[in-house]
Amino acid sequence: MKALKLPILLLIFSILSNSSIFSQVYVGAGAGYKMPFSKFEETNKKAMTYTFNLENRYYCKLWYGIKAEFSSPDSSDNLPLNEPYYKDFVNIIPNVRYNFLGGNCYESKIFPFLQAGLIISSIGRTDDSKRLGLGLLAGGGFSYGFTLFKHCMSLDGGVYYNLPNIIMRDSARSNIEYLNVNLTLNIKL
DSSP, rough: OOOHHHHHHHHHHHHHHTSSGTTTEEEEEEEEEEEOOHHHHHBBBEEEEEEEEEOOOOOOEEEEEEEEEEEOOOOTTTTTTOOOOOEEEEEEEEEEESSSOOOOTTSSSSEEEEEEEEEEEEEEESSSSOOOOEEEEEOOOEEEEETTTTEEEEEEEEEEEEEEEEEEETTTSSOOOEEEEEEEEEEEO
């Protein structure tokens, strides 16, 4: 039975991918820069982030998908030795994006967007507090759609205000706030 799971999943995915609603699915990867605020800024330095996303762009003005974000910030230079700091972040972010301009938003056009998401976070810290958190993301940016090597692609740049544990967190932790500035290259599947 275990040997059949992968072929069955591949069959389901191939059937669904032939549907018109799945005709505008994009996959992307990118990098960004995490800039901490408030208590988070007291314990950690700025850090690089890496993102991977899967997004359905069937509706030109309303896109939805899921994004994974990874980073490993270092502790602040002036942090006391016994003070805990955050060592790694893994965020899974279901999100929606609203594009201000309609029409053909896939070819040689730059357009602005707003984005909101729910963050499911796993944030490691140097103490024994629990990793799991639930939070929010809000931001905006631009997207530029183009064709390269006969493939539809887009370049997305954005600035996002992240609160990865504002809804739920361990009682030993404070609220984490940071600004994430990133650039992502997407390709249509």
